């Protein structure tokens with residue numbers, strides 16, 4: 001079920017506030033991510049395109065199974081939609097994925113290293129003060145704390161988790177700054193052409209690039225991908241995405257602020273402002289803005305960071321009676337739509353039934369091209385752990401079908 | 403007009419002792435604050451003032467537990483007074499009650515996840531609240547042994563770090579007669 005559909009269903013079922021209950025329901029149940037059980041050894045070479053959560057998780061798994069692999073990443077850094085900044089505040093800030101949208105035990109499932117001797121500190125993210133800004137009025141909804149909770153990292157970030165526990169084992173297999181522009185699977189082996197004209201060869205290829213990259217035909221396929229697949233790829237909507245962090249001298253905002261009537265605000269789950277230092281060991285006042293789809297477009301269309309921050313501060317000033325500008329210290333903007341190899345937020349809606357679209361995209365092509373990424377997890381779409389789950393699934397298919 | 407109703411009420415109250423004895427009830431049920439939290443409660447309920455027919459006053463001492471999954475566990479004590487209205491000779495009643503809970507909550511603030519096992523060692527913080535609340539409900543008084551009730555409450559949580567918070571809950575359960583009726 002899509003994130004949007006789940007939220008709407010929850011509302012109709014009267015579970016309560018759908019955004020919150022969707023998270024609550026997810027977080028109540030421990031979600032197990034099992035390492036696939038693989039039969040037989042695969043002798044060939046695998047190339048993973050994209051070093052985001054899915055690509056890195058796939059590499060981690062292939063390493064475990066002693067498969068020869070390489071990860072090719074277009075950007076100068078790995079991580080994709082996981083990104084951090086350490087020099088903005090006195091704690092690392094997630095510029096992309098931030099919340100752990102399921103039971104944190106998922107982190108140990110992603111690692112699947114029962115011998116590892118490490119602990120990680122987590123915050124129970126249960127905002128105590130919630131307000132809405134609706135029709136020019138600020139209202140308290142603190143009871144929301146009783147309906148909603150999930151988790152966050154205390155000292156690290158999603159990026160930091162991969163940096164510490166996944167990437168060190170596979171770092172020498174990652175090639176950065178190498179956009180793949182063509183995938184030729186017309187012969188026995190798959191040939192990948194990079195932007196610089198380099199040709200790489202593999203027996204199997206796992207594509208984990210964002211759907212927007214496939215939709216914009218940034219990568220050419222020879223022969224063209226089957227129509228059913230390209231149709232399915234076109235049926236997923238991915239909107240704009242932006243995060244803004246602002247440091248203020250004083251704290252004048254609640255733990256969470258949403259926009260519009262409370263039910264609508266949380267049903268859409270498209271824009272909120274939050275205390276980014278919640279539960280962190282911090283003496284600074286850092287406010288975060290999360291916006292996707294049209295709510296993000298309202299900022300991204302402004303073009304420059306200066307125009308974006310001016311607009312955001314003006315909005316905060318209206319809500320908090322001028323306190324934002326008066327107390328402003330510094331800001332950082334992460335415009336995901338402007339990232340050339342991401343181009344948006346995450347999969348949000350599916351034109352057809354989600355499982356049908358996902359199955360069509362996941363379906364391997366010629367037993368040589370495989371697909372993974374956040375959009376291809378039915379139950380945990382649009383999350384880091386969902387991206388990892390889809391990667392585990394793709395690796396299982398790839399090695400079982402060998 | 404109001405004075406007349408009050409007088410009528412006093413007369414009814416005065417005649418209650420001659421009315422038929424209502425046995426105390428034991429209430430055991432599901433208690434769900436905010437609709438999504440889970441919990442249970444047990445209560446001893448007894449007649450405060452025996453009334454003729456339609457109007458009854460009861461008192462209740464309730465103890466219970468509720469949890470916000472993955473966040474907090476709470477225990478509470480809740481004394482309240484209940485007014486029941488039912489047709490004479492009928493078991494079905496509508497009720498309203500007022501009382502105040504004293505609740506102790508243990509909340510998980512943060513934890514340490516063991517990456518090998520996936521287990522979390524949580525650090526918890528305790529806090530004490532008072533929750534004055536009013537309830538509206540319906541019920542069926544035990545005919546012989548068993549009856550039932552359904553209640554919705556609204557109140558204010560007072561205390562803790564974040565000041566006043568709205569509190570609402572739903573409860574449903576069984577009413578067990580403490581003595582079988584003659």
Ligand SMILES: Cc1cc2nc3c(=O)[nH]c(=O)nc-3n(C[C@H](O)[C@H](O)[C@H](O)COP(=O)(O)OP(=O)(O)OC[C@H]3O[C@@H](n4cnc5c(N)ncnc54)[C@H](O)[C@@H]3O)c2cc1C
Pocket residue numbers: 049050051052053054055072073074075078079080081082095096097098099100101178179180181208209210213218219241242243336341342344345346372373374375381382383384385387
């Ligand atoms: C604003 C925002 C907030 C979010 N918040 C959360 C959250 O709180 N919690 C959560 O769990 N999830 C969150 N998510 C979602 C989460 O970030 C994603 O689901 C997940 O990181 C996606 O991983 P992926 O591997 O599928 O894709 P990506 O991380 O996008 O990785 C794909 C990689 O492919 C690379 N690539 C693209 N084109 C090419 C090419 N031609 N050649 C080579 N490489 C290429 C890209 O550079 C990228 O590194 C958020 C996302 C956004 C945008």
